[in-house]
Amino acid sequence: MILEKNAAASVPIHELMTRRWSPRAYDAAKPVTRAQLASLLEAARWAPSCNGVEPWRFLVWDRTQDAAGFERAFDCLTESNKRWVKHAPLLLLSIASADPLGGGRPNRYSQYDTGMASMSLVLQAVALGLIAHQMAGYDADRARATFGIPADCMPMAMIAVGHQASPDVLDEETRKKELAPRARKPLAERFFEGRWGEPVRI
Amino acid sequence: MILEKNAAASVPIHELMTRRWSPRAYDAAKPVTRAQLASLLEAARWAPSCNGVEPWRFLVWDRTQDAAGFERAFDCLTESNKRWVKHAPLLLLSIASADPLGGGRPNRYSQYDTGMASMSLVLQAVALGLIAHQMAGYDADRARATFGIPADCMPMAMIAVGHQASPDVLDEETRKKELAPRARKPLAERFFEGRWGEPVRI
Numbered sequence: 001m002i003l004e005k006n007a008a009a010s011v012p013i014h015e016l017m018t019r020r021w022s023p024r025a026y027d028a029a030k031p032v033t034r035a036q037l038a039s040l041l042e043a044a045r046w047a048p049s050c051n052g053v054e055p056w057r058f059l060v061w062d063r064t065q066d067a068a069g070f071e072r073a074f075d076c077l078t079e080s081n082k083r084w085v086k087h088a089p090l091l092l093l094s095i096a097s098a099d100p101l102g103g104g105r106p107n108r109y110s111q112y113d114t115g116m117a118s119m120s121l122v123l124q125a126v127a128l129g130l131i132a133h134q135m136a137g138y139d140a141d142r143a144r145a146t147f148g149i150p151a152d153c154m155p156m157a158m159i160a161v162g163h164q165a166s167p168d169v170l171d172e173e174t175r176k177k178e179l180a181p182r183a184r185k186p187l188a189e190r191f192f193e194g195r196w197g198e199p200v201r202i
Numbered sequence: 203m204i205l206e207k208n209a210a211a212s213v214p215i216h217e218l219m220t221r222r223w224s225p226r227a228y229d230a231a232k233p234v235t236r237a238q239l240a241s242l243l244e245a246a247r248w249a250p251s252c253n254g255v256e257p258w259r260f261l262v263w264d265r266t267q268d269a270a271g272f273e274r275a276f277d278c279l280t281e282s283n284k285r286w287v288k289h290a291p292l293l294l295l296s297i298a299s300a301d302p303l304g305g306g307r308p309n310r311y312s313q314y315d316t317g318m319a320s321m322s323l324v325l326q327a328v329a330l331g332l333i334a335h336q337m338a339g340y341d342a343d344r345a346r347a348t349f350g351i352p353a354d355c356m357p358m359a360m361i362a363v364g365h366q367a368s369p370d371v372l373d374e375e376t377r378k379k380e381l382a383p384r385a386r387k388p389l390a391e392r393f394f395e396g397r398w399g400e401p402v403r404i
Contacts, residue, residue, distance in 0.1 A: 013245045016216065038213045048324070057393070062395070066396055111314045112298070112314065114317065115314035119249065119317070123325070148399065156311070184248060185247075187247060191246075191260045192260070193263070193264070194261075196349050196351050202239065
């Protein structure tokens with residue numbers, strides 16, 4: 001790791017989770033290999049899902065395989081994301097499908113399960129020595145139209161994956177974000193015990 | 203591990219992901235310690251979220267600390283889940299809150315991000331040598347009323363956590379599920395390249 005921003009965890013957690021963060025400085029000279037891509041997708045594939053319907057879809061754009069396709073995905077990003085994603089070799093889009101549960105019942109776990117698959121993918125990136133950064137900053141309607149995403153599927157996060165570079169490759173504004181410390185809300189604001197609002201007693 | 207059901211991954215993925223599955227056979231004699239609980243929650247706490255709003259909430263019921271509270275959560279489960287959760291020492295409920303993004307914008311990533319936090323929690327359980335099993339089979343309205351969950355928060359998954367026991371502790375029907383092989387859909391059905399429906403070329 002060129003720049004580590006390990007989680008300041010108050011108790012030990014697994015190093016995959018400690019080491020994961022969302023860097024912006026990508027090395028434009030180092031592609032993600034197809035073997036690495038296979039491993040990223042395989043990790044997502046084995047995530048759990050309600051009734052085992054696997055309601056996620058992932059769209060992949062690999063700059064080394066299809067530069068024009070990558071550009072089309074890149075063009076969906078906001079300007080502030082384009083500034084740093086321009087160096088990333090791989091883009092993915094996570095998508096939540098309305099795949100029904102058994103018996104045709106509506107599936108209210110589609111986005112939740114897709115988040116679980118994406119988390120697996122991102123942690124696998126850490127395991128491979130890669131970096132990954134998920135983004136909401138893109139034009140979902142444009143992605144839908146450009147790539148033929150069906151109406152009952154919801155585009156969720158764009159995910160940049162690649163090798164880390166020095167923060168020096170970034171413009172000044174983005175570099176500031178890259179170097180800012182990470183933080184999380186106190187445990188008591190998010191984790192309750194026994195009933196709503198009662199801080200967990202840890 | 204008493205019963206391993208490692209992911210039959212087609213390419214190597216990190217062992218945390220390989221080893222994770224959703225067992226039903228819990229050891230009623232072995233509690234989850236408070237230090238282990240702290241570690242589970244800390245892993246969830248450091249998950250990524252859109253705009254850093256951390257839109258998840260987790261409710262915890264620890265049988266060793268509050269048997270009556272645990273029973274109230276247990277009573278929300280379906281009959282088929284009660285059959286095996288009766289041996290689990292710890293229950294959690296993941297909840298997606300409508301916490302707005304910056305500038306008060308609606309947050310369409312609430313369930314997705316909550317799924318990421320839950321995945322972190324479940325993988326931390328694996329790291330601790332524990333087992334975890336997420337369930338949709340519970341009465342969310344009852345949980346909402348019983349535990350005071352606000353209207354703008356969506357109960358997602360009940361999560362049983364504990365130590366693994368032999369499948370012999372299970373009734374016959376549940377044991378069959380426990381021993382059934384794991385499977386996932388072919389990569390090409392969920393992972394596309396370049397545009398929707400085009401199988402990834404791996």
